[in-house]
Amino acid sequence: MKKIFLHWGIISGITMFFIMITSVCTAETNLVTLPASPGVGFPILSLMVFSPLLGLLFACLLRNGHGERSAGVATLLSSFVTFALGIYLLLQFDLNHYGFQFVEQVPWIDIFGIQYYLGIDGISLVLVLVAILILPSALAATWSTKEKSWQFQVQTMLLQIGILGSFMALDAILFYTFFEIMLVPLYFMIGIWGGHNRIYATTKFFIYTVFGSLLLLASIIYTGILYHETFGVWSFSIIDWYDLPIPASTQMWLFAGFCLAFAIKAPMFPFHTWLPDAHYEAPTLGSVELAAMLLKLGPYGIIRFVIPLFPDAAHVYVPILIIFGLIGITYGGLVAMVQQKLKKLIAYSSVAHMGYIIIGVFVFNMQGLAGGLIQMINHALVTGALFLCVGMLYQRTKTQEIVDYGGVAHSMPIFACFFLFFSLASIGLPGLNGFVGELMIMLGAARMNIFYAIAAAFGVVIAAVYMLWMYQRVIFGPIKNDMVRNLKDLNLREQLVLIPLAVFTLVLGVYPQPFFDHVNTTLEGYLKQFNAEEFQQQHKFDLAAYWSLKQDK
């Protein structure tokens, strides 16, 4: 049974990409680079997206007779290839260019105007960079776990293709394809290599997301038809869609359809209950990728699709969504506080962090948006690192229960340092990256309505409570039992995995300006696109005006 599932997954995955690549290669026009957008002369984005295929193929080829590690080596090396391409991409990126760069545009399903259309701007760029940083880290960190087999490696590569593709796709159908592809490997990761209750968790995860996805698909198709009705030609290109005037009443429905899909993915309260189960049952690498990258597709989708396409509807929905974001912050924090299992605690803390990001995205100003974006990066780095830490601990002890620990600092001092570092980053200590994001989001929210900001600020108190309480119970105190006493500290490999993540966490906190330089131009253009300034004015709660009415000035 297990094997059937597995092979089905691999075969379908590979076939899907085979079809895609052939369609690209046999297309009548060759890769076209738009004249206005900077590029590098070769399809670097496609290379990046499909470079994990390299690891996938080698992992399949080397599966027998070359030892347990060979598949792992293949995938790790291939993730380095992706990484190198990403660095090249970063260096070639034009900071002052306002639109999409490195664009690749080829007809795919021509009859409906569906294109193989890739391109990145500042927003995509930073997310892509995090994606290619997290995967090698996660692969190296889970190097010696028992679940690691070539089949598992194949899933990770498929997952990476889906993630990168989603961040780069500029065609709605293409985006949807990549978006859905990710579900398959994750479904297997949790369902096959997960914990005891994995079937429940994976089914729940799948149903939740598929529910959202189907709404998304329906909405995409409807918007496409709308485009056809308006302009007489078919197009699923997001950039074309931005010019599409949609009546306000229609916007309300489409907004709901798109937003629900992304809210489930994010996850936004009250659609979050799949997350703790999925995290808890998932193997370490699955948890890391889930937290670090998959969740980011929620806010990314909102930024890319929902707000620019349906600004009138956003207008109506914004207060509700921000309130949900605020509930998420408080609620996620409070529930995280009373969790008894490490991974569930971090999962609920993710709900709280995603609440901040949702708020940042919906306040429609530079601070909020830039803050939301950097918070996405921060969350990926920090929560990813926290899951790695927990994974390293779990690998040694095979228990997630917080009560089983105590006094780990005695046997694992280096681990205690790293864990503290990332915990502090997670609770937004100034000087580390979490603070930059939270501050920006709160300042942005304050510009819209000070009460949003104050409510969000209270989240920092709760964050300190749940994180430090957990840290105290696990790391501090007298040695609890023999299991803790005999723990081995982190080895060199594990340290080498965590150090780069720690460095990025610190650098983004101390000197985040390069990050802002990379996204500022894009965000300014983005906000102008739908008159965000005016938009914000209408929602603005003018504190001074409100109060000066009540007092004689």
Added chain:
Amino acid sequence: MHQIWLIPAFPLIGCILNGLFGKFFGKRFVSFVGPLAVGFAFLHSLVLFFTMLNTKGHALHETLYTWMETGSLHLSMGFQVDQLSGLFLLIITGVGFLIHVYSIGYMHEEEGYYRYFSYLNLFVFFMLLLVLGDNFMVLFVGWEGVGLCSYLLIGYYFEKKSAADACKKAFIVNRIGDFGFLSAAMLIFITFGTLSFDRVNEAAPDLLVPGGILATLITLFLFLGATGKSAQIPLYVWLPDAMEGPTPVSALIHAATMVTSGLYMLARLSHLFVLAPATMNLIAIIGALTALMAATIAITQTDIKRVLAYSTVSQLGYMFLAMGVGAFGVGIFHVMTHAFFKALLFLCSGAVIHSLHHEQDMQKMGGLKNKLPVTYLTMLIGTIAIAGIPPFAGFFSKDEILWKTWSASHPILWLMGFLTAILTSFYMFRLIFLTFHGESRVDPHTAKHIHESPVSMLAPLAVLAVLSIFGGFFGVPHVLHFLPNGIELYFEGFYAEVPVGHGSVIAEIVLMVMSVAAALIPVWIAWKLYAGNLDQVNKWKAQFKIPYALSWNKYYIDEIYDAAIIQPMKKCSTIVLWKWIDVGIIDRIVHLSGDLARVSGGMLRGLQNGILQQYALIFAMGTVGILWYLFFLPY
């Protein structure tokens, strides 16, 4: 340029060196790097201090780099040295250096020696950032950073549950204050459009209505932040528990520097605070209340460090009282003298604890004055200074605060301050007599090994003792007009002006005499009660059971907080949010959708039963239905 950034850079380098290499290079390396890093910072601070004095009225500014810039927000890593930060620089690096030196001897036998010095250097780094920052956010980096170091150092003995609890409590309670600070910063950002101190202070009178709601709200939030860091009601509860840390840490962080950062912030934003008289009144009231309450707790505590901790809370209350009545300069003056004598007192208590092999209970001390003569002498100096006996440092600042309170026409607050002064003198001399006088109650086994501390510990005591004696002459009272009031001259034109009524000279002299009496009489009472046998004390303990229990149990504030806030929050999170909403409602809906699919599938399965006749029937019905739809429905 003046290279201001070098000041915090030295301790940061020290921290990194000790943290990364201290373990391998050994204790000698660590005890060399740690104090030296702070020493260099002190020297550079001195240079900049005098440069600043020479360019009178012009603060030194320096911008290191752009920190965050997006849209209308511009934040830079900017530093400034002016009268206020200059004074704090000297206190932090000066007292900090002495405490580093002291730590060499005190911590010598500790296993985590390098870890300790690394944290301590890091603390100095953040504290310097706090006072150097020229905008709210750089200050906030330091603000939370010192909180972090306090967390790490309180939890230095992390294997003790009490220490682990205390460090967590300190951080979380401080976070509540930080929430206030952040909220205030956001209000300021949307009102002023900037987060720079200079521009906010400048624009405050134009943009805020004096006494208006906005001004009051901003200052209230800021004050909430200050109560967290500076341990005032209602957030003072973390400070006494913070005594779980090593004693030099208590001296540096929880007496001389970190706990005064709330006052620093108030003084920094004085132009904002004077626009909100309601907040100023609240600050004065909270300050006086805290001072009195902490003093009443201190008189019954028997742990030597806890007495000092409550004394610190009480003295901080004095400083807030001064700020609240608009005497910013005087408040900062008391910060300075307090830094000298409280650091001295803590270090002395550390020397006692060190000699007694970590015994902190005063009931197990007594008669130590002959065995620890230097410690005794220096601690006595510190005690005289804090009690407010002239001409030691504490007298000048405390007397000035009481005088300003009186002349600002707050007689009730003055009375509270006056009572606190009596209590202070009493509990401090009680501490001295219990520890050094009377019969020895030391555990006989320990008694054999009592020895005076090494020079590295005694030298800092001596320096601080000298400062505690003479530190007060910077601000002599007005009646002694033949001496210049240094503090007033120093801060001339720095703070916002508060209209304060000037009392008569006679009143000042009367009050001064009263406060001297308030300092001296309790000494005699304490001598009678505690220097000999403790029979009388025990008798009173039995007689005044309820007040004694209240004081001994700190008015049960911790228990009340636990029952009123912490437990309900945990219960609500577990039962309502998690088990009820998450599992009970949301998940049930999710499961319902699954069940719906299963049930509806089960019902439809009935149709697929393989009976051909039934299929034919359905087929026929379907055809009829379609035909009906096509032909009849349109009409």
